[in-house]
Amino acid sequence: MAFAGMTADAHHRLGPGREFDLVRAMLARWGDVAQGIGDDAASLVVPPGERLVVSTDASVEGAHFRREWLTPEEIGWRAAASALSDLAAMAARPLGMVIAMALPDVWRADALAIADGIGAVARATGTPIVGGDLVRASELGLTITVLGSAVRPVGRDGARVGDAVYVTGMLGGPRVALRAWERGEVPSAEARARFARPMPRIAEARWLAERGARALVDVSDGLGADVRHVAAASGVRIVLERRLVPCLAGASPADALAGGEEYELAVAAPPGLDVEAFAARFGVALRRVGEVVADAAGAAGQVEIRGDDGARVEFPSGHDHFSG
Numbered sequence: 616m617a618f619a620g621m622t623a624d625a626h627h628r629l630g631p632g633r634e635f636d637l638v639r640a641m642l643a644r645w646g647d648v649a650q651g652i653g654d655d656a657a658s659l660v661v662p663p664g665e666r667l668v669v670s671t672d673a674s675v676e677g678a679h680f681r682r683e684w685l686t687p688e689e690i691g692w693r694a695a696a697s698a699l700s701d702l703a704a705m706a707a708r709p710l711g712m713v714i715a716m717a718l719p720d721v722w723r724a725d726a727l728a729i730a731d732g733i734g735a736v737a738r739a740t741g742t743p744i745v746g747g748d749l750v751r752a753s754e755l756g757l758t759i760t761v762l763g764s765a766v767r768p769v770g771r772d773g774a775r776v777g778d779a780v781y782v783t784g785m786l787g788g789p790r791v792a793l794r795a796w797e798r799g800e801v802p803s804a805e806a807r808a809r810f811a812r813p814m815p816r817i818a819e820a821r822w823l824a825e826r827g828a829r830a831l832v833d834v835s836d837g838l839g840a841d842v843r844h845v846a847a848a849s850g851v852r853i854v855l856e857r858r859l860v861p862c863l864a865g866a867s868p869a870d871a872l873a874g875g876e877e878y879e880l881a882v883a884a885p886p887g888l889d890v891e892a893f894a895a896r897f898g899v900a901l902r903r904v905g906e907v908v909a910d911a912a913g914a915a916g917q918v919e920i921r922g923d924d925g926a927r928v929e930f931p932s933g934h935d936h937f938s939g
């Protein structure tokens with residue numbers, strides 16, 4: 616996508632000082648993907664007839680990544696991709712992003728590489744960078760707010776009995792990478808890439824929405840936990856079949872069900888989505904993993920996972936920042 620509207624005077628509009636020198640340097644790296652920066656706030660046009668869709672996501676050193684695991688560019692990429700994934704999860708088109716950067720002194724030399732990673736995602740998804748904030752801090756943190764629009768955003772609450780549940784991509788890679796790092800090992804290139812460079816499924820979500828998707832969620836906490844959000848919001852019960860869950864090489868079904876940070880999409884839709892057409896169009900798998908079933912008394916909001924023999928297996932818990 617082409618970016619227009621960035622004028623050289625945006626660089627001049629900022630006052631003198633080291634903080635603004637850094638902002639200017641980031642703007643220079645971003646080029647025309649940065650737009651309308653330099654005023655108190657950005658002003659955006661929402662396409663007529665569409666709803667504004669807004670989400671924010673923090674990515675914090677120690678909670679979401681460790682310095683030893685990723686390059687600064689990957690830290691920026693991952694923070695922006697995970698934020699934009701929430702627009703995909705609403706089937707919204709991105710209008711812009713705003714980046715609050717908390718920058719420790721020990722990270723100052725890496726700030727532009729982090730900005731490069733953010734800029735690469737912005738460019739890949741056609742998302743203008745419209746503003747941000749920069750503060751000296753004790754821990755690296757990137758809080759990215761994304762703005763988008765859609766005629767009819769697809770929430771978590773539309774799943775109906777009889778819908779099939781599908782998931783995009785191959786799951787488990789981020790958890791496999793995390794486990795390797797935590798053991799002091801080197802993860803496989805494939806698992807590492809799934810952790811370091813997720814791609815928000817924006818075009819994929821719009822394809823799904825155009826073909827009747829009734830509920831969408833991005834897989835950030837773990838497939839089981841995120842599908843449970845859909846079940847709870849929709850007031851339905853969902854059954855997932857463990858043997859159908861697509862696992863990346865080296866990942867177990869438990870990794871795929873509980874791992875999180877996948878930034879793939881789970882979708883409830885009337886059965887019969889053309890999974891071959893999806894794979895041909897996007898080069899990403901779309902797999903049916905379960906269905907929305909009639910509510911056994913009092914079981915609305917529950918997700919049941921069935922093992923290979925059809926018997927119920929234990930529900931794997933997803934990530935919780937405050938557990939333990």
Ligand SMILES: Nc1ncnc2c1ncn2[C@@H]1O[C@H](COP(=O)(O)OP(=O)(O)O)[C@@H](O)[C@H]1O
Pocket residue numbers: 672701835836
């Ligand atoms: N500090 C907060 N203040 C207000 N709303 C919040 C806060 N933290 C989370 N939420 C809301 O709770 C819901 C679930 O949050 P979260 O699990 O982080 O969403 P997601 O997994 O899509 O990023 C979202 O609607 C989010 O906006």
Ligand SMILES: Cc1ncc(C[n+]2csc(CCOP(=O)(O)OP(=O)(O)O)c2C)c(N)n1
Pocket residue numbers: 672673677678679680681697793835836874875876934936
């Ligand atoms: C250092 C470190 N420890 C643990 C994890 C694992 N982890 C952190 S957050 C998370 C789940 C998703 O993150 P969250 O901030 O809840 O994203 P959101 O649901 O808000 O999009 C997982 C599995 C990690 N990525 N890095």
Ligand SMILES: [Mg+2]
Pocket residue numbers: 700701704832833835
């Ligand atoms: Mg989400």
